[in-house]
């Protein structure tokens with residue numbers, strides 16, 4: 550049985566959770582950094598149903614995903630929450646694609662972008678001890694290609 554998990558999550562709750570993680574200092578215009586309170590509601594995106602804001606200062610249009618890995622991917626907030634959860638839990642891309650109803654390639658591309666961002670955030674100082682846990686290093690490396 551396939552659970553309709555994306556239908557069971559609340560869009561507003563997912564948007565709120567993503568806002569906290571993607572924009573911990575609050576949503577701002579990506580161009581001039583003006584707060585979203587000084588923007589007007591512009592439209593909603595067709596597929597992901599996200600509110601698009603237009604900055605009153607510079608007329609730049611933006612939404613919750615602007616300047617994130619999820620920009621231009623057309624995923625709903627529920628799909629993004631479940632995809633992030635799945636990647637962090639180490640679910641395979643095939644399982645995730647099936648579960649949230651997106652293509653295998655989309656999951657692979659996003660996973661790759663997330664991992665590249667995570668790698669970029671790694672400290673470049675050497676580890677303090679001589680022993681490294683290898684199980685986490687290879688968590689996603691063993692995934693088979695289709």
Ligand SMILES: [Zn+2]
Nearest residue numbers: 578581604607
């Ligand atoms: Zn602006």
